[in-house]
Amino acid sequence: MPNTSNDSYKVGSFSFKSRLFVGTGKYETNEIMKSSLEQSRCEVVTVAVRRDCLADNGAARPDNILDHLDLDRYTILPNTAGCFTAKDAVRSARLSRELLEGLENPGARWVKLEVLADKKTLLPDPVGTLDATEQLIDLGFEVLVYTNDDPITAKRLKEMGATSVMPAGAPIGSGLGVLNANNIRICLEYLKDGDPDYPVIVDAGVGTASDVTIAMELGADGVLLNTGIAGAANPARMAEAMHHAIEAGRLAYESGRIGKKAYATASSPWEGCIAVS
Amino acid sequence: MPNTSNDSYKVGSFSFKSRLFVGTGKYETNEIMKSSLEQSRCEVVTVAVRRDCLADNGAARPDNILDHLDLDRYTILPNTAGCFTAKDAVRSARLSRELLEGLENPGARWVKLEVLADKKTLLPDPVGTLDATEQLIDLGFEVLVYTNDDPITAKRLKEMGATSVMPAGAPIGSGLGVLNANNIRICLEYLKDGDPDYPVIVDAGVGTASDVTIAMELGADGVLLNTGIAGAANPARMAEAMHHAIEAGRLAYESGRIGKKAYATASSPWEGCIAVS
Amino acid sequence: MPNTSNDSYKVGSFSFKSRLFVGTGKYETNEIMKSSLEQSRCEVVTVAVRRDCLADNGAARPDNILDHLDLDRYTILPNTAGCFTAKDAVRSARLSRELLEGLENPGARWVKLEVLADKKTLLPDPVGTLDATEQLIDLGFEVLVYTNDDPITAKRLKEMGATSVMPAGAPIGSGLGVLNANNIRICLEYLKDGDPDYPVIVDAGVGTASDVTIAMELGADGVLLNTGIAGAANPARMAEAMHHAIEAGRLAYESGRIGKKAYATASSPWEGCIAVS
Amino acid sequence: MPNTSNDSYKVGSFSFKSRLFVGTGKYETNEIMKSSLEQSRCEVVTVAVRRDCLADNGAARPDNILDHLDLDRYTILPNTAGCFTAKDAVRSARLSRELLEGLENPGARWVKLEVLADKKTLLPDPVGTLDATEQLIDLGFEVLVYTNDDPITAKRLKEMGATSVMPAGAPIGSGLGVLNANNIRICLEYLKDGDPDYPVIVDAGVGTASDVTIAMELGADGVLLNTGIAGAANPARMAEAMHHAIEAGRLAYESGRIGKKAYATASSPWEGCIAVS
Amino acid sequence: MEKGPTMQVAVNGQERQLVSGTTVADLLRQLDLQPIRVAVEINMNLVTRSTFDNTVISDGDRIEIVTFVGGG
Amino acid sequence: MEKGPTMQVAVNGQERQLVSGTTVADLLRQLDLQPIRVAVEINMNLVTRSTFDNTVISDGDRIEIVTFVGGG
């Protein structure tokens, strides 16, 4: 019997119960972000590294996101969003680690690696991603790697030592869900072969709750999303939806669904029918 | 703003919070049925009418299902499963009402009408269904009508006075989910035109949790299922999955999902990237 | 071995080689219609009955469509489009027959029955359709019945004596293709049970060539379409596409396609590879 | 107006009319292969390089495939199937070129590059593929590159100088068709940006005719397949189906299909209806 | 032109006055319509072509004269 | 035990002999069925529970005694 959805599972040296990873970008206000994170019941939130605001002219400095995240509650997962080369991704990861070490936050140990190919589609660059993964592992990071849904790249990333492979369901922010379930299935087959607890997290593309459920029903260990919540008309409610969607998908995966048939069999018994016809 | 998923909604003279309707057929044991119903958090369970066991030879009589249903907790929704003519469906409904009146159960007021065309596919017979609906309404029943996903039949059933129209997602027991979302959407458009609270419940075809979530995201008010839970390897866990799936779908429907695009926009801001590339 | 796509097949008392039925509505000009029909290589064209233009004030009368159809080449299939009741459909069919008898056109023997439910969705009314089918058969027509994709209604129509059942792939003019392949498959199973030559023609919903191919691969005997050609940017070229799509689909159906697998087997042999790796 | 399907199009220094590329593997007999190739009307056939049979013991040597291919009719496209490293793929390509130069066959100029990752799934290895592409271009080959459907890898291959990028619709031999139309669309957008005649050929995964039509409707310039024909119950007929499917898809692509709507508009005019209702 | 008594009919939904005694064939001639290209209903009953000459239109009749148009 | 005249009925499709004058309530008792847990039809007509005591079964009656079972 696999773990039940109430049990905790591991991602590298971390252990969580919630299988939902939520990004902190694009919320209209910090309050909406906070209530969305709460409703999502996530334990891990992603953040990005950016140049600080140099408001040395006395202008008000905008709030820092750290002022709005309960660091006792959430594990910070820094990403390398915005990086188009392995080099920049490594710089970004090291800066994140430095920040999180200063905060004595356990998120210092890991990083969500993104090496994007261009701003047009935000698709990951497989070569740069492989390169950066290797460098970051050498630097001691636990690397969670955002990648496309190619099973071969996924397998290679795991072989290099990635802590988790995070195949995309669809392009970032597209809202298209899991476009190629066959590829995700083969990724899972490769990555969990002889290693069923290896964590595979579907990252990117989620548009609505059923996308999350479908990803989890395929056997993913978790889902990472941001725009699907932040861009909804009611982000906090959609966050709650995503919480339930994760639970639904995981439980359904564990429950052994019925088979599919063109048509099937009655739910009520035939025996004892009063029908004379 | 539509009702939140925590609010109650109405089906005829009934008011519920849970949007999941669960059948009681096909469980291996009554204990599994009971725990599945519990985990599903449903408030309505369906039952069928059948000839009682005439064990007057002293043989042990099998348990009656009523011994295993907490009637204070669940509203009984009797179905007319096994009927292939309007006449038999009306007989079945009247027998159910008599039984439930004796039990002083509010389920005496309503019935889930099924008039099937044949045992091979268990598809509903539209003509017999229309006929029986009319008769049952005349007899004072609140009629919840299982029908195919044809929007025209759905509209006619409502016009005749059906309390709820219950279009099939897919054939009974098929596990195929919602095969024709376009038809369900048009059903909803017709049935809720000027009457947004008219209850539309997707009935039949559910194979796994995401099927439920998808049905709810289309705007259905509820989902009725049986085999999807009873036939799962772990029914009670699948029942819990279905509970979450209903919540996920309803909340997502209410939350206003993001649009779909071939590719999209970054979740992390571009401004302030350290990348020199 | 089923008929090859070069063999002729029968629809009632008619025999054709082409499996494409093309409507004559909505072309920008008669010339475009003519070249589209030619490119489609269809043998049957549908027409509708409408009030003639009463240009008795000396105004030029618009061309009659019959001036633009080579009646030696095409069999005319009159439809009852625009009818919302069985009564009007019967009137329309009788008027068509009178017209075609005058023209000594064999199309006088048959009619494509459409009884629509409303102008909003153009979906067929199942009850009116059953009613009109019965009346038209009594009046001696060979009735080809446009209906929804419900297998039970399809089966009943055949049992009533319909010459061909024509289930919709999707709503008229929607361009959505075959929305519910499962239903079309069950229709075919019912209609061809013990009667493999009974003609089933998918009617309505076609948007592009692959929709036609998919319908034919399911085992349909033909496809009827109009908007998919007439509304294309280049109707005559799309007509040619539809011709090839029909051939492709029929041939593929007859050829016994390979199975589906998550991944598979090499097209080139392994033996004798030079690879030392 | 793009080229019509009757016009020829270019792949590197080659010019063809047929957009179907057919593999020569897995046919039961050479006769079936020959008739299948004929029925497919393809102009290009792929072959693989393997160790010759060393029947120096006097045993009968099996026929050579070259005895069964009309080299005046078909352009040979040698593949590097069976290679799992860039090095082996380069060796294979050079051996093919040597063979074809000896035969004075124009196929000596090009190669279909396949660098597979493993025998289990036959998925391409993106890193090895990029590496081999570079080497083969340096060696003067026109390289047609089989790759996964990742648009970024596709774009990089073109930038390196690949003559054609050949994204997979689905795993080799899977029969699953085009699993991720969104990715193929983005590939086309990247590869044809400012260069509309750049040839993009969907390679692998085709199970039946509609898969080919769908690929072509997306805007691909051609489709390469083998198992879909060779593994069919009737390969020659399926080959004819594939010919029509290619034509259907190309013509439909060029014709500007109608849009999709939930429901739509009548094909027959409303004006002049006799209906009084 | 119209000397005799007239009657009021509807042709394809339009009100018209016809001379009493007008047959279907007369009406089609007046409308410059070829009998072979039309079919005719009076009061929702089909008038077969062979009876056009003999079918006299009555006051108040609702006449439909139809032909084929493009349709799908 | 059965002294009086008997009659032949069908109960849930099974042929049975009952003593003439047997009521529905009698029959349920004989079958050890709780009235509250069943509903009864005679010749496809519903017999309401309140009339079980007074409803006398006739020769040739087709009786259905039903209860609830699991169903979807």
Add this chain to the structure above:
Amino acid sequence: MEKGPTMQVAVNGQERQLVSGTTVADLLRQLDLQPIRVAVEINMNLVTRSTFDNTVISDGDRIEIVTFVGGG
């Protein structure tokens, strides 16, 4: 105000003049930035927080001072 010799550096892409001898810690103070909330690179090399006080900025240095923002 600035009495001593100055140097030209880039901080987060903006050109700035700093007094020679300025340390990273000095710079953060000038910018009113809490050391705990930022991470610093000089010429693409990370400067660990523990060395802020001792790391003297050189003329022409390209300095990045970063913090966390919302991201997905």
Add this chain to the structure above:
Amino acid sequence: MEKGPTMQVAVNGQERQLVSGTTVADLLRQLDLQPIRVAVEINMNLVTRSTFDNTVISDGDRIEIVTFVGGG
């Protein structure tokens, strides 16, 4: 039969003894293979057809003789 000194080579993965001095062209003749239908590698290096006559095989050489087969 073989009088002169021999050498050991691998042809398509099979170990074989060849007379010293054997050329590629000799080997193909021995194997009854048409030069036009094969391509040859020695130790993973391509041997062009025009040099078959002059290319002398050495002891320990790994020779690949390939042709086309059906492939997709």
